Amino acid sequence: MRRIAFFAALALTCAPALAARLTVDQIMADPDWIGPAVESPHWSADGQFIYYRLKRKGSDIRDLYRVDPSSGKSVKLDGAQQADADGDPVFNRQHTRAAFLRHGDVFVRDLSTHKLTQITRTAQPESGVQWSADGDTVQYRAGNDWSTYDLRTGTTASVAVLKTADDPQDAKPDQMERLQLSLFSTLRQMKAEKDAEQARDRELDRTDGTRAAQPFWLGTGVKIADTELSPDGRWMIVVTQPAGYDGGKSPVVNHYVTDSGYIHPEKARTYVGRNDPAPQSLVLLDLSAHKQYALSLDALPGIHDDPLAALRAKRQAELRKQGHDAEAKALDAPKTRGVRIADYGPATLAWSDDGQAAAVMFRAIDNKDRWIASVDFAKHALTPQHRLHDDAWINWNYNGFGFVPHSHTLWYESEQTGYAQLYVKALNGRAKQLTSGHFEVRTPQPSPDGQWFYVLANKQAPYAYDVYRVPTDGGTLQRVTAYEGMYDVETPVPFRLSPDGTRLAVLHSSAYVPDQLAVIDVDGHGGRELTDTRTAKYKAMHWIEPQIVQVPSSHGDFAVYAKLYKAADFDASKPHPAVLFVHGAGYLQDVTKGWSYYFREQMFHNLLAQEGYVVLDMDYRGSEGYGRDWRTAIYRHMGHPELEDLLDGKAWLVKHYHVDPQRVGVYGGSYGGFMTEMALLRAPGQFAAGAALRPPADWTSYNHEYTSNILNDPQLDPEAYKISSPIEYAQNLQDPLLICHGLIDNNVMPTDSIRLYQRLIELHKHNFWISLYPMERHGFVHADSWRDEYTRIHDLFTRFVLNKKDAATAAH
Structure with missing residues (x-):
């Protein structure tokens, strides 16, 4: 293939200096002034158009648009036009028909006549649309109940009646x-x-195939968590869990500003370890013979092991020594480890397109193992295909898997080499690694003919994401796009293959350009930009292009990637104040060439640079995009390696950019708020001030899905929680701390901040403040709240960082 042509991102003005002084009011206004990002693109069933959505100005409503990729002409569809529009199509094996969902109902498009047939019109939304192996019947579900529609006879049938009772x-x-x-x-x-x-x-x-099916009796004491139907209509796999399982006591958040004028309490998610998620099991239903079989987990390698045995024994001994025998007994390991099949991430059950092969992904509730197993229909048993073990925890991401089209060959993602890579495996053969290297591969999509995989990868550099392709039977990883900015935490799958597999609809962005739509041939040629949704006002702005740098670590032979913001007329001859921004989510990558989830904060960094600050945004250890070891460096001691990286970042700024070490602030939200508190409480005197936004102050009150991965359960590993929670270091506060939290945050509970605030009161600390936002959840949505929060952050840094000497004098 000849060298890939470079299709530059949309023009962005990065002038030597900002044209006008920025204000908090401007940059924290409703982002409608920027222009909407392109969302949810998909091809029409015939491949002639691409549909996409744009947020409506002044509203959260998303309007549907259609663009002709040949001419680049876009039109906003009215109600009548939407009635004939295609949803995201699913094709039958013969590629003669496409099915899709629209407003929760099922439609079928005949590709030879272009005729559109509405299959359902119901109050309950349908989902899970797929085709029978013969291509004549569309299958769909409402909740866990499956139905079929035969296009030859026009007959709708219920697939199976499931009863959670004894026969x-x-x-x-x-x-x-x-x-x-x-x-x-x-x-x-x-x-x-x-x-x-x-x-x-x-x-x-x-x-008699014309009769309605008789019920399957699954027994009392179970709850149906998921159901999946084979394309050939012969089999159904049911995921069950114990009915009435005690998930633990739920905390509440209180709505103080309400329509009624009364406080409204709302239940939130359960705390970690109180209790663990319900273990799940599989039942195989033979719909033809009307028989059912429990699928045992015994064949999964390591299912009866206890990867936490040493930690468990130590903790039980401690409890027994303290006289807590009942608590020690409660920590006994189960004979068989509990697993989750549904409700933890990507699709966890896949069928071959002929319906004659199935695979299931299992994740251990203790987070240490992930298995993929195929189903042996003749023996009614599971056959292990792949085990991924991690002494720390299995990643939340990179768990995609499925079958290569027109085959019984599995494909899956795995971090087994230390980096997420792509593998294929025949059910009776050995695994073959298709990609390799010190980079991450994500969101694999097989081509319709099964000859290629298309993936998103940061092969060129950790911060540069593009689409690549590799032959299904192995070969060279070929670069398709050259945007470098195709990573967006809110757009996990930024590219879509056309129905004939010849073109890609791609979303790409740059530092100050939100996701825009383009089309490109799968060999990397023929690229065309299709949208530019930015407003004229925003395009007229001039921004500081973030400089991607590598900060050497003093704790190992590695560097930490970061984004650096400084004014174009930066004067290295005089000392400067600085601010370290700490991104949230822990496992998230903010140092990329694409649009940032933190676009408001990036504009705020421009404002700070105008005022003479140097700003550093680091992908500290624990961030995404740098491999398994980087991810798990924080296992059992959150906030420790990351703080080492932040302190190295500060020292690097002092050494290379004449930053005054006494005038360095730190701030961030969520995990960034947690790290701000850890920075001030574990390294007092290192930072002049910090702003912690929606911060977890005590990990024992966070959830299972995130926290138990990194810290295990608090009953089993209390030491990990103690050394990782800011509230345990409250006595060390000596630097100014601003805490901001939404009062209806049902992710990180506002009680985290309120409890820390009370602890600081009791410790007789000074220079700490809390700002509570009665109508905000974890992610703020109201411009007034954004403005108020960042005005307070700006005032904090102005007083204690920019003008620190004046503030110190005033304090005396």
Whole structure:
């Protein structure tokens, strides 16, 4: 393939200096002034158009647009036009029909006649649209109930009736019932008639395909978590968990500003370790023979091991020594490790397109293992295909898997080499690694003909993401796009293959350009920009292009990637104040060439640079994009390696940019707020002031899904929680701290900040403040709140960082 042409991102003006002085009011205004990002692109069923959505100005409503990729002409669709628009299409194997969802109903497009047929019109939304193996029947679900529509006959049928109760036919008469039958011939005759009717129904179910299916009785004490139907209609796999499982006591958040004028309490998620998620199991239903089989987990390698045995023994010994025998007993390891199949991430069950092969992904509740197993339909058993073990924890991301089209070959993502890479494996063969290197591969998409995989990868540099492709049977990883900015935490899949597999619809961005839509041939040629949704006012602005730098670590032979902001007329001859921004989520990458989730903060960094600050935004250890070891460096001691990186960043600024070490501030939200508190409380005197936004102050009150990965359960590993929670270091506060938190935050509870605030009161600390926002959740949505919060942050830094000497004098 000849060298890939470079299709530059949309023009961005990065002038030597900002044209006008920025203000907090301007940059924290409703982002409608910037222009909406392009969202949710998908191809029309015939591949002639691309549909996408744009946020409506002054509203959260998303309007539907259609663009012709050949001419670049976009039109906003009105109601009548939307009635004939395609949703995101799913094609049958023969590629003669496409099915899709629109406003929760199922539609089918005939590709030869372009005829559109509405299959459902119901109040309950449908989902899970797929095709039968013969291509004539569309399958869909409402909740966990599956239905089919046969386009040849126009018949709608319920696939299976699932009952979470015991089969009444299996009930055995007790002593009293047996006595009654022995005494009364009429009762015996009635029972014989009922038994005959049941036998007749079973026979008709087996021989008469026009009858509605009889129920499957799954037994009492179970709850259905998920169901998946095979394309050939023969099998259904049901995920179950214990009914009435005690998930633990839920905390509440209180709505203080309400329509009624009364406080409204709202239940939130359970705290970590109180209790663990419900363990899940599999049941295989043979829809043809009307039989059901429990699929045992015993074949999964390591399912009976205890990866936390040493930690468990230590903790139990401590508890018994303290006289807490009952608590020690409660920590006994189960004989079989609990697993989750549904509800933890990507699709966890995949079918081959002919319906004759299935694979399931399992994740251990203790977070140390991930398995992929195929289903042996003849033996009604699981066959292990892949095990990924991690002594720390299995990643939240990079868990995609499925079948290569028109085959029984599995594909999956795995971090087993230390970096997320792509693999294929025939069910009866050995795994083959398709990509390799010290970079991450994500969101694999096979081509319709099954000959290629298209992936997003940061092969060129950790901060530069593009689309690459690799042959399914192995070969060179080929670069398709050259935007470098295709990573966006809010757009996990930024590219879509056309129905014929010849073109890609891609979303790409740059530091100050939100996601825009382009089209490109799959060989990297023929690129065309299709949108520019920025406002004229925003495009007229001049911004500081962030400089991507590498900060050497004093704790190992590695560097920390960071974004540096400084004024174009930066004067290196005089000392400067600085601010360290700490991104949130922990496992998130902010040092990229694409649009940032923190676009408001980036504009704020421009404002700070105008005022003479140097700003550094680091992808500290624990961030995404740098491999498994970088991710797990924080295992059991959150806030420690990351703080080392921040202090190295500060020292680097002092050395290379004439930053005054006494005038360095730090701020961030969520995990960044946590790190701000850890910085001030574990390294007092290193930072002149800090602003902690929506910060977790005590990890024992966060959730299972995130926290138990990194710190295990608090009952089992209390030391990890103690050394990782800012509230445990409250006595060290000596530098000014501003805490900001939404009062209806149901992610990081506002009680985290309120409890830390009370702790600081009791410790008789000074120069700490809390600002609470009654109508905000974890991510603020109201411009007034953004403005107020960042005005306070700006005032904090002006007083204690920019003008620190004046502030010190005033304090005396």
